[in-house]
Amino acid sequence: MADKIEKDPRSWVSGDDPITDAQASYLKTLSDQAGRPDPTDEALTKAEASELIDEMRRAASLG
Numbered sequence: 196m197a198d199k200i201e202k203d204p205r206s207w208v209s210g211d212d213p214i215t216d217a218q219a220s221y222l223k224t225l226s227d228q229a230g231r232p233d234p235t236d237e238a239l240t241k242a243e244a245s246e247l248i249d250e251m252r253r254a255a256s257l258g
Contacts, residue, residue: 226251229254
């Protein structure tokens with residue numbers, strides 16, 4: 196089976212676009228689970244949100 200290849204969010208064509216509603220909702224849930232402040236109060240890009248999701252998943256022991 197082929198290894199999963201992940202593209203760095205900072206190199207995404209749409210990485211500078213604003214955070215999506217789905218990302219914001221997931222980040223809010225993850226921040227609650229990780230016991231961290233809601234990061235969606237800040238203006239985030241899709242790439243920044245993706246990186247925060249990865250970080251929050253690790254903090255919440257989900258990934």
